[in-house]
Amino acid sequence: MTQTQTTAPGHVPTGLFIGGAWREGTGGGRIDVLNPATDEVVAEVADGTPDDAIAACDAAEAAQPGWAATPPRERAEILRACWETMIDHTDELAELIVREQGKPLADARGEIAYSAEFFRWNSEETVRIRGEIGRAPSGNNQIIVHHPPVGVVLMITPWNFPAAMITRKLAPALGAGNAVVIKPPKETPLTALRVVELMAEAGVPDGVINVVPTSTSGDWFDAAVDHRAVRMLSFTGSTEVGRVLLRRASDRVLKTVMELGGNAPFVVFDDADIDAAVEGAMVAKMRHSAETCTAANRFYVEAGVVDEFAEKFTAAMAAVKVGNGLDEGVGCGPMINKGAVEDIDGLVRGAVTEGASVLLGGEPLPGAGCFYPTTVLRDVSHDSSIARAEIFGPVAPIISFTDHDEMIRQANDTEMGLIGYVYTRDLAKGLRTSERIQAGMIGLNRGAVSDPAAPFGGMKQSGLGREGSTDGIYEFCETQYIAASW
Numbered sequence: 001m002t003q004t005q006t007t008a009p010g011h012v013p014t015g016l017f018i019g020g021a022w023r024e025g026t027g028g029g030r031i032d033v034l035n036p037a038t039d040e041v042v043a044e045v046a047d048g049t050p051d052d053a054i055a056a057c058d059a060a061e062a063a064q065p066g067w068a069a070t071p072p073r074e075r076a077e078i079l080r081a082c083w084e085t086m087i088d089h090t091d092e093l094a095e096l097i098v099r100e101q102g103k104p105l106a107d108a109r110g111e112i113a114y115s116a117e118f119f120r121w122n123s124e125e126t127v128r129i130r131g132e133i134g135r136a137p138s139g140n141n142q143i144i145v146h147h148p149p150v151g152v153v154l155m156i157t158p159w160n161f162p163a164a165m166i167t168r169k170l171a172p173a174l175g176a177g178n179a180v181v182i183k184p185p186k187e188t189p190l191t192a193l194r195v196v197e198l199m200a201e202a203g204v205p206d207g208v209i210n211v212v213p214t215s216t217s218g219d220w221f222d223a224a225v226d227h228r229a230v231r232m233l234s235f236t237g238s239t240e241v242g243r244v245l246l247r248r249a250s251d252r253v254l255k256t257v258m259e260l261g262g263n264a265p266f267v268v269f270d271d272a273d274i275d276a277a278v279e280g281a282m283v284a285k286m287r288h289s290a291e292t293c294t295a296a297n298r299f300y301v302e303a304g305v306v307d308e309f310a311e312k313f314t315a316a317m318a319a320v321k322v323g324n325g326l327d328e329g330v331g332c333g334p335m336i337n338k339g340a341v342e343d344i345d346g347l348v349r350g351a352v353t354e355g356a357s358v359l360l361g362g363e364p365l366p367g368a369g370c371f372y373p374t375t376v377l378r379d380v381s382h383d384s385s386i387a388r389a390e391i392f393g394p395v396a397p398i399i400s401f402t403d404h405d406e407m408i409r410q411a412n413d414t415e416m417g418l419i420g421y422v423y424t425r426d427l428a429k430g431l432r433t434s435e436r437i438q439a440g441m442i443g444l445n446r447g448a449v450s451d452p453a454a455p456f457g458g459m460k461q462s463g464l465g466r467e468g469s470t471d472g473i474y475e476f477c478e479t480q481y482i483a484a485s486w
Contacts, residue, residue, distance in 0.1 A: 012043065012096060012190050012193060012194045013193050013194070013197055014043055014044060014045045014046060014190075014193065015045070015046045015193075016046050016048050016052055016056075016211065016212050016213070017193065017196050017197070017200075017209070017210060017211040017212075018052065018055050018056045018059050018210050018212065019055075019056075019059035019062075019063075019206055019207045019210065020059075020200065020205070020206025020207055021206075023046075024046050025046040025047050025048045025049055025052050025212075026049050026051045026052055026055075027047060027049040029046075029047035029049075029215070030044040030045065030046060030047055031044065031045050031046075031047045031186050031189065031213060031214075031215050032044055033045060033100050033186075033187070033188070033189060033190055034100075034187075034337075035099050035100065035102070036101070036102040036333075036334040036335065036336055036337060036369060036370040037102050037323070037324040037325060037326075037333060037334045037369045037370075037371075038324070038368060038369060039368050039369060039370075042099050042100055042190070043100075043190055045189045045190065045193065045213050046213065047213065047214060047215050047216075048183075048212035048213055048214040048220060049214070049216070049219075049220070050216075050219050050220055050222070050223035050224075051223070052212050052214075052220075053181070053183075053212055053214070053220045053221075053223045053224040053227075054223050054224070054227060056181045056210035056211075056212050056224070057152060057154075057181055057210075057224055057227035057229055057230055058227075058229075059179075059206075059207040059210050060152045060179035060180060060181050060207060060208070060210055060229065061152055061179070061227075061228075061229035062207055063179045063205060063206065063207025063208045064149070064151060064152055064177075064178060064179035064207075064208070064229070066205065067174075067177055067178075067179055067205060067208045068148070068149050068177035068178070069177075070177070072126050072127045072129065072175075073127055075126050075174065075175060075177065076123040076124070076126040076127050076175065077123070077203075078174075078202060078203040078204055079119045079120075079122055079123035079126060079171060079174060079175055080119065080120060080123040081202040081203050082116075082119040082171070082198070082199050082202045082203075082204070083116045083117070083119035083120040083123065084202075085198045085199070085201060085202040086112060086115060086116035086119065086163075086167075086195070086198060087112075087113070087116050089112075089198060090109060090112045090113070090116075091109075092194075093108075093112050093163060093191065093194065093195070094108035094109040094111070094112050095108070095326070096190055096191050096194060097111060097112075097162050097163065097188075097191050098325040098326050098333070099190075099326075100162065100187070100188045100189075100190050100191065101159060101160070101162055101187070101188045101191075101333075101336065102289065102325050102333040102334040102335070102336065102370070103288045103289050103291070103325050103333045104289065104325045104330045104331055104332070104333050105325055105326055105330075107287060107288045107289070107325075108325065111161055111163055111164050111288070112163055114164050114450065114452070115161075115163040115164040115166075115167040115168075115195075116167070117452045118164075118167040118168050118170075118171040118172075118452045118468070119167060119171045120452075121171070121452040121453060121468075122171040122172045122174075122175040122452075122472070122473060123171075123175065125172070125175055125470060125472075125473045126175035126176070126473070128470075129147050129175075129176065129473060129474075129477065130147070131144070131145060131146040131147070132144070132145040132146075133145075136483070140485070141483045141484060141485045142483070142484045142485070142486070143481065143482075143483065144481070144482040144483075144484055145479060145480070145481050145482075146480055146482075147176075147474065147477035147478065147479055147480070148177070148477065148478050148480055149176045149177035149178045149476065149477060149478070150176070150178055150231045150232045150255055150476055150477065150478055151178060151179075151229060151230075151231035151232070152178065152179050152180070152181065152227070152229040152230050152231060152232075153169075153173050153178045153179070153180045153181070153230075153231070153232045153233075153234055153476060154180075154181050154183075154221075154224050154225060154230050154232065154233050154234070154254075155169050155170070155173075155180055155181065155182045155183070155233075155234045155235075156182075156183045156221070156233070156234075156235045156236070156237065156245070157169070157182065157183070157184055157185065157192070157236055157237075158185055158236050158237045159185040159187040159188040159336055160288065160291045160292055160293075160336070161288070161292075162184070162185075162188040162190075162191035162192060163191050163192075163195055165236045166182060166184070166191075166192055166195060167195070168452075168456070168467050168468065168472075169234045169236075169257075169467065170182070170199075170209070172467075172472045172473040172475065172476050173234070173476045174204065174208065174209075175473050175476075176473050176474075176476040176477050178232075178476050179207060179208045179209070179210075180208070180209055180210065181210045181211075181212065181224060181230075182196070182209070182210065182211045182212070183211075183212060183213070183214060183217070183220060183221070183224075184211060184213055186213060186214065186215050186217075187336055187337065189211075189213035192211055192213070193211060193213075196209050196211050221245065221248065222248070225248055225249060225251075225252065225254070226251075226252065230252075230254065231254060231255060232254055232255040232256070232257075232476065233245065233249045233254050233255070233256045233257075233258075234256075234257045234258075234475075234476075235256070235257075235258045235259075236258070236259040236260075236293075237260065238260065238261050238390075239260040239261040239415070239416070239461050239462070240261075242258045242260040242261075242463075243461075245258075246258065246464075256464055256465070257463075257464060257465035257466075257467065257475050258463045258464045258465065259293070259418075259456065259457060259458070259462075259463045259467060260293075260416075260418075260458065260461060260462050260463045261293060261390045261416055261418070261461070261462060262293040262294060262295070262297065262390060262416050262418035262419055262458065262462055263297045263298065263388070263389075263390055263414045263416040263418075264284070264294060264295065264296050264297045264298070264418060264419045264420055264421065264439070265296075265297070265298050265299075265300055265410075265411035265420045265421070265437065266281060266284055266285075266296035266297075266298065266299045266300065266420075266421040266423075267300045267301075267407065267411065267420070267421065267422045267423065267433065267437075268281075268299070268300070268301045268302060268305065268309055268423045269302050269305075269422075269423065269424040269426070269429065269433075270302040270303075270304035270305045271424055271425045271426055271429075272305065272423040272424050272425060273423070273425060274305055274308050274309055274312060275312070276423065276445065277309060277423040278309065278312045278313050278316055279316075279447070280421065280423060280443070280445070280446060280447030281296060281299065281313055281316075281396070281421075281447065282313075282316050282317070282320075282447070283447030283448050284296035284421050284443065284447035284448070285394070285396055286317075286320060286331065286332060286374070286394060287448065289325075289332045289333045289334070289335070289393075289394065290332070290391070290392070290393050290394040290395075291335065291336065291340075291392050291393065292392075293390070293418055293462075294418065294419045294441075294449070294450065295391070295392070296396070296421055296447075297387075297390060297391055297397075298380075298382075298387050298397060298399060298411075299313075299396055299397065299398045299399065300399050300400075300401050300407050300410065300411060301398055301399070301400055301401070302400075302401055302402070303400050303401065303402045306398065306400045309398070310359060310376070310378055310398055313376060313396065313398075314359045314360050314376045317360055317361075317374040317375075317376050317394075317396065318360055318374065320332050320374045320394075322365065322371055322372075322373055322374065322394075323371075324369070332374060332394050334369045334370040334371050335370045335371070335372055335393055336370065337370055338370055340370065340392065340393065341364050341370050341371070341372050341393075343392075343393075344372050344391060344392070344393035344395060345363070345364050345372065347385065347386045347389055347391060347395065348362055348363075348375060348377070348386070348395055350384070350385045350386060351377055351380055351384050351385065351386040351397060352377075354381060354384045354385065355379060355380075355381060355384075356377040356378065356379050356380045356381075356384065356386070356397065357377065357378050357379050358375070358376075358377060359376040359377065359378050360373075360374060360375055360376040361373035361374050361375030361376065361394075361395075362375050362377075372393050372394060372395075373394070374394045375394060375395040375396065376395075376396050376398065377395065377396065377397045377398065378398045379398075379400075380397040380398060380399050381399070382399055382410045382413070384397075387399065388414070390416070404433075408433070408436050408437065411437055412436075412437065412438045414460075415460055415461040416458070416460060416461060416462045417438045417439045417440060417458050417459035417460035417461070417462045418439060418440060418441065418457075418458035418459075418462035418463065419439050419440065419441040419442065419443065419449065419458070420434070420437040420439040420441075420442050420443070421442070421443040421444075421446075421447065422434055422437070422442060422443070422444050422445070423445055424445070430444045430445065431444070438459050438460060439458065439459060439462075440455075440456075440457045440458040440459050440462065440463070440466075441454075441456065441457075441458070450468075451468065452468050452469075453468065453469060454468055454469050455467075455468055455469040455471045455472070456468045456469075456472075
């Protein structure tokens with residue numbers, strides 16, 4: 001069935017994308033997409049069913065062998081065309097992100113540049129998937145190793161980066177020769193639908209990419225994960241959901257890559273350049289309205305500089321304009337929904353009850369939309385509930401420390417290990433501290449670390465595998481060994 005256009009901005013499709021065609025869901029339902037800044041309905045998209053998930057897997061299964069057989073150079077050129085197409089549509093895609101997700105327009109434009117770069121990076125990696133040949137020590141045979149694609153990959157992406165969390169998976173998966181089925185979040189499906197439409201225009205063959213939004217994630221996932229052709233699950237989201245999906249994927253022994261939650265420590269030593277630390281803290285905390293897994297979550301500041309840091313950091317947070325992401329000068333948009341605001345407010349109230357003092361903010365903003373003000377808390381205990389949770393909002397708890405070893409213990413006292421930040425003028429101390437923090441990534445005197453050329457991923461319960469870098473494309477490959485004699 002051909003998809004029906006509703007109230008989506010511009011020419012954004014609102015159907016399911018299966019086998020290169022737009023169609024309605026078999027159940028006939030629709031999902032309302034809300035603008036979190038205004039509470040208004042931006043669009044209605046088709047609501048996929050388990051049958052639609054199976055149809056998407058069927059389409060991917062049919063398309064994958066031909067795509068895998070396509071010469072790497074041809075796949076690479078298509079990925080590069082995808083990069084160019086996204087860059088050409090930056091303004092359109094950025095505005096679409098703001099309307100359905102809420103982040104400031106400048107951040108949305110940055111997300112599109114970051115998203116597109118995964119296509120360019122992986123277009124270069126596609127033609128460099130290595131093979132090996134060597135002689136067995138016994139001399140009896142040759143050892144040949146190569147890396148074929150996994151097959152059909154199931155991808156589940158979050159709402160906070162509607163474009164980047166798709167392309168970070170999609171580009172290496174396509175480069176390796178896989179076909180994919182994507183379940184975008186019900187909160188932000190429009191960006192995913194428009195991105196894959198552009199990818200099709202850039203030359204990705206029918207059936208290689210399939211997108212099925214749904215409001216019934218559990219039933220959808222059960223149907224897709226049990227499909228005979230699905231051989232891999234790539235998921236970005238909360239650790240709680242990741243555990244559930246991992247258990248379910250284990251029923252079929254699927255290969256999994258998961259980027260899960262974080263609880264990032266931001267360490268400021270007393271020899272740090274405090275102005276630089278504050279600038280880095282604003283980047284680490286407030287990019288994309290603080291709704292990121294890499295956001296600084298706990299600020300460990302050495303006692304000798306805690307007063308100066310708190311004063312300057314509070315002033316910087318106070319200068320952030322909160323509002324509709326499309327408005328000029330806005331540095332923090334709405335949270336994704338009312339539930340998120342309630343969760344953030346609950347953490348702040350709990351911290352105050354446990355002894356924290358409020359230097360800035362501390363209460364939800366009144367009126368329409370899902371807004372929470374920039375908030376700074378001081379005198380926070382490491383054992384408080386807010387230091388144990390992933391805040392996912394513009395709230396910064398400051399924890400003072402004097403003992404370096406105890407600070408490291410506290411920084412590592414979490415099941416999460418995605419990222420950490422360290423500020424010091426002493427490079428040797430900074431590197432020693434970075435090595436002791438149990439996290440997959442460290443920003444040393446930097447508030448941002450993400451780059452398509454770098455391996456993104458965490459330790460402990462913050463994930464499995466890596467995305468980006470030369471590692472990323474091999475996550476979507478198998479390793480096959482052939483013993484040969486000639």
